[in-house]
Structures are given as C-alpha cells and as structure tokens.
Amino acid sequence: MGRNTRKRRTPPAAKAIAAAAALALGGGGLLWANFHASAHEPDQRAWGGDRTKAATAQVATVSCPDVGQRLTNVPDAARQGVARELAGLDRQIAEAYARLAATRDAQAKDPGFVRNAIVGPLGEKRAATIDRIRVVVQRAGGSFDNTLAQLAPCTTRSTDRTDAAGGQQNGGQQDNGGRQGGGTGGQAGNGPVAADFVDITKVAPNVQGRPRRTADASTGTFTTRCGVNANKNHNTDNVIVAPGVTNGAHHLHDYVGNQKVDAFAGDRTFLQGGTSCENPGDLSSYYWPVVRVQDGTRDFDQNADGGGKEGNVGRILTPVQAEIKYVGSPAAKVVAMPRFLRIITGDAKTTTNGPANANAHWSCTGFENRVQLTERYPVCPQGSKVVRSFAFQSCWDGRNTDSANHRTHVAFADPASGVCPNGFKAIPQLTMRLVYAVPPPVIRNGRVQNAYAVDGFPEQLHKPATDHDDFISVTRNGLAGRIADCLNRGRNCA
Structure with a gap:
C-alpha cells in the first residue's frame, strides 16, 4: 500500500x-x-536538562507525540472508544497548556516547576489513557503496538524554538x-x-x-x-x-x-x-x-x-x-x-x-x-x-x-x-x-x-x-x- x-x-x-x-x-x-x-523539531531535553537555556528562554508550549497518527489498525468495534480516548489526550494537552500559560511567575521562581507540576503529571495521565486505548483495542480482538506507551512523555518548547523560520523569536x-x-x-x-x-x-x-x-x-x-x-x-x-x-x-x-x-x-x-x-x-x-x-x-x-x-x-x-x-x-x-x-x-x-x-x-x-x-x-x-x-x-x-x-x-x-x-x-x-x-x-x-x-x-x-x-x-x-x-x-x- x-x-x-x-x-x-x-x-x-x-x-x-x-x-x-x-x-x-x-x-x-x-x-x-x-x-x-x-524544522519543527521538539525540544528533546526535559525541562531543566539545559539550565543555561532554561534561564534565557521562556517555555512557549507543550509538545506531545501524536498517538492518533500511529494507530493504523483499530477494529471497527473499537473505533468509537479509541476516538474518545484520543480526544481525552487532546483535552489533557489543552489543560496542561492552560496551566503553563497561567503559571509564568512560578516558572520564573522554580526551574523545576514545569517538569514537576505540568509535564510530569501530563505524562502520567497520557500513560493511563494510552493503556485504556490498549484495553479497548484488545477487547475488540485487535492487536496493540506496545511501543505506543513510549509516546506518553511530553516535552516543552521554548520561545526560540517555535519561530516558523527556525530562528530566534521572542514575540x-x-x-x-x-x-x-x-x-x-x-x-x-x-x-x-x-x-x-x-x-x-x-x-x-x-x-x-x-x-x-x-x-x-x-x-x-x-x-x-x-x-x-x-x-x-x-x-x-x-x-x-x-x-x-x-x-x-x-x-x-x-x-x-x-x-x-x-x-x-x-x-x-x-x-x-x-x-x-x-x-x-x-x-x-x-x-x-x-x-x-x-x-x-x-x-x-x-x-x-x-x-x-x-x-x-x-x-x-x-x-x-x-x-x-x-x-x-x-x-x-x-x-x-x-x-x-x-x-x-x-x-x-x-x-x-x-x-x-x-x-x-x-x-x-x-x-x-x-x-x-x-x-x-x-x-x-x-x-x-x-x-x-x-x-x-x-x-x-x-x-x-x-x-x-x-x-x-x-x-x-x-x-x-x-x-x-x-x-x-x-x-x-x-x-x-x-x-x-x-x-x-x-x-x-x-x-x-x-x-x-x-x-x-x-x-x-x-x-x-x-x-x-x-x-x-x-x-x-x-x-x-x-x-x-x-x-x-x-x-x-x-
């Protein structure tokens, strides 16, 4: 194909x-x-992994792998349930982004805030959702790619990594x-x-x-x-x-x-x-x-x-x-x-x-x-x-x-x-x-x-x-x- x-x-x-x-x-x-x-490459470093970068670049957004694009073989009987779980992943990211945008002061005071209070908990929620997708697929008689569990963790992108031209930008x-x-x-x-x-x-x-x-x-x-x-x-x-x-x-x-x-x-x-x-x-x-x-x-x-x-x-x-x-x-x-x-x-x-x-x-x-x-x-x-x-x-x-x-x-x-x-x-x-x-x-x-x-x-x-x-x-x-x-x-x- x-x-x-x-x-x-x-x-x-x-x-x-x-x-x-x-x-x-x-x-x-x-x-x-x-x-x-x-290039729209996600920042592969966990927040705090590069403290020099973190000190000078403000986190702009949350970057999470798109689980839905990797699901290519879902039984018809499971599609409705899988769709609802995928929508849940989108909702979790939206909520995390809202929290990211609302906690700028806390982020400035604590370099570990984003990792501990936003990105870490988001990854845990996503892991649970991906596992529910596995259950829905397998109950319908389908096979599940267990490597999808690796898509649970999210990273962040800073303001100098979101410019469409790939250059510095602090809008x-x-x-x-x-x-x-x-x-x-x-x-x-x-x-x-x-x-x-x-x-x-x-x-x-x-x-x-x-x-x-x-x-x-x-x-x-x-x-x-x-x-x-x-x-x-x-x-x-x-x-x-x-x-x-x-x-x-x-x-x-x-x-x-x-x-x-x-x-x-x-x-x-x-x-x-x-x-x-x-x-x-x-x-x-x-x-x-x-x-x-x-x-x-x-x-x-x-x-x-x-x-x-x-x-x-x-x-x-x-x-x-x-x-x-x-x-x-x-x-x-x-x-x-x-x-x-x-x-x-x-x-x-x-x-x-x-x-x-x-x-x-x-x-x-x-x-x-x-x-x-x-x-x-x-x-x-x-x-x-x-x-x-x-x-x-x-x-x-x-x-x-x-x-x-x-x-x-x-x-x-x-x-x-x-x-x-x-x-x-x-x-x-x-x-x-x-x-x-x-x-x-x-x-x-x-x-x-x-x-x-x-x-x-x-x-x-x-x-x-x-x-x-x-x-x-x-x-x-x-x-x-x-x-x-x-x-x-x-x-x-x-």
Whole structure:
C-alpha cells in the first residue's frame, strides 16, 4: 500500500527545506508549488536538562507525540472508544497548556516547576489513557503496538524554538490594545508572532508547472456552490476525529454544505441534514477552522470552550468567496467517490508533529500563480485579499471510507507524474479556495499588531502550517457518478 503523504527530507534544525506539494487553482488546472518548510523539531531535553537555556528562554508550549497518527489498525468495534480516548489526550494537552500559560511567575521562581507540576503529571495521565486505548483495542480482538506507551512523555518548547523560520523569536504577548508584554504573541498570548508573517511582494516565485497530462487524463471540472457560511453555522466539534465528543476540535469551524454536522451526527443524520449548496443532491460537509483578526475585539465565543477559553480570540471573518471545485487526474480516469468518504487534509498539529502532513496554502489575490506559502501568513498589498487554498488527497484505496488515523485510506498522487500509489484509484480531487478581506497586519520592531490567524489547538500557537480542511462526501440522486463522468469527459460542469 502506498503512503498517503508526499515525501519530504528530514530537515536539520533551523534549516529551511523545500518540498513539493499539490495545489489546485482556478480553471481546474493543477499547479505544483515548491514550498519552503522548516524544522519543527521538539525540544528533546526535559525541562531543566539545559539550565543555561532554561534561564534565557521562556517555555512557549507543550509538545506531545501524536498517538492518533500511529494507530493504523483499530477494529471497527473499537473505533468509537479509541476516538474518545484520543480526544481525552487532546483535552489533557489543552489543560496542561492552560496551566503553563497561567503559571509564568512560578516558572520564573522554580526551574523545576514545569517538569514537576505540568509535564510530569501530563505524562502520567497520557500513560493511563494510552493503556485504556490498549484495553479497548484488545477487547475488540485487535492487536496493540506496545511501543505506543513510549509516546506518553511530553516535552516543552521554548520561545526560540517555535519561530516558523527556525530562528530566534521572542514575540511578546499582545493585549487587547495591541501592546506587548511577556509571552508568545497574540491577543490571547498564544500567537501568532511577527515571524509568522511575510510581505508577499518580497517572496520569490515558488509555484512550479503541473504534471504533463497523459492520454487517459480526466480533464474536466465540477463546481459546487455552497455559500460562505453567511448564516454562521459554527461548532467546535470534529465528527471525523472525535465522534461523540463535544469540543473535540478545541477550535471553531465554518460549515458549508450539510447543515446538521456536529460530534453526534452519523450517516443517517447526514442524509437528513439539508444543505447550503445550490445543488440539492450535494449533502456533503465541507468544514474548516475559522480565521480571526486579533484587533482587540471579542466575538460570541470569547468565554466558550474552543473559543476564548482556549486561546482562539478576536473577530471571526467570514470569507468573501468560497469556491469548491472537483478536478480530474492528469494521469487517469477517475472513479466516483463512495458515499460517506471522509478526508482530512493538512495537519492541525504541525507545530509539534512536524511538517510531514502539512498541506496549508496561503497567498494573496494576484499572486496565487506565483507564490504559495505553508509556514507564513502573507501580508498582502493594498487592494489584494488573503487566499487559503486546499487540494485534498486524490487517490482512494477502493475499500474504506475512513481509517483508524483518518489518513491511510486515501493518498496523494505522485507530484511529478500525477499517478496514484499502487493499490489506489484516482478519485475526483476536491479543491477549495477561500478568500478573505483581511486588514493588513502591522509589523514594527519585530512585533505584530492587528494580526490575523487560523483557529487551532491552544498549544499549536496559531502557526499558519496548522491550517487544515475536512470533508465528508454525501451525495444523492446519482451526483457522485455525474461528477466523475463530467471530469472523465473533459467538461466544465456546475
């Protein structure tokens, strides 16, 4: 079975690397961008292991291995229970991060405070949770990799290890008035920081040519119009990753398409959910983290879980455009997507996981064909708008609508040829383009004011590389087949 991620060289610490990533842009064509990624390696020293470092660098965040990504073989009967335990791991990290942020004075007085009061107890809780996962899996008749117990301990990352460029950065906490204090930047003290932004006019072009089409290429496009979430359909659940768990995402999502998606929705619910799409046969759910401007304002969820209580603050922006398009394969005809196929693209935890599954694309109108960014938010020139783009995995294993880690049942095509890995079939590639009217951030003396950022887990510090997108394919009246037929015939349909 082929891998579902694009191969990227393991980078040395603090060195930029380049990796190829697929990006679908307007007109249905595939462009291939050469993204400059950087190391996000966790600090391997336990807190206090390097006292000289500890004396000069403030702890910024908690870094814990992602257990869910290692769970690739979970019996169906165990998946619900495992999902709840994994959600518990996320909750434990969020609570530890909140304690980290609230105890700066104690940390300054006691070099062992973080280890003894935060990271140590967190590791013990995680060990117990991982063991419960083992019990759930084995009771369902599955096998459990006992080396997963080694993922229980967590480390910390200091302010000079969280800059997306790998360099020194001490952003400072920005209060509601835009002033700076101690911390890691942002209106809530958990980012973003000045180093997370770049003037797009100063970035060298990095978008490369698309793969050459073969005689079997599926060259058509299919556009579905589902709105921009003007009706403000939001929640902080994630029914794919954490079914049955309220606030499983720990950040707020925009939803378009299916209107009945929350943690407790199931396949039957999706079929009864109604849709914001113009095509009544498209009951699919398209959802993504909201973007906020940290201008000192407070939105409706300022005091709510997943919102202000977890560091997601500021004014929520509704996209001015949301373009959803399916495109074909440059190397093959596509098969119809199966009903209830679930796909997650990108990784909400790249700050601690590293960039292997990153699939974020940031740009500005007028620059999309030249510059795409993964680890920087663009500062756009006057008259230009911020653009988030997503190109989902376009290969399917032909059997499963989901997998234990929500990744291995789908895959990316080879970036050079567009060919799917062995054992995978080409499916219509879902692409999304979200456009925002964002007030440009102002960066002075290495500090950012009026920043914007994507919502995320609190310990991920609102880094741009954590952007991600979620999709559940739900169609009726033969729509899935019509989409595939449109692409295979080379037509442009809507």
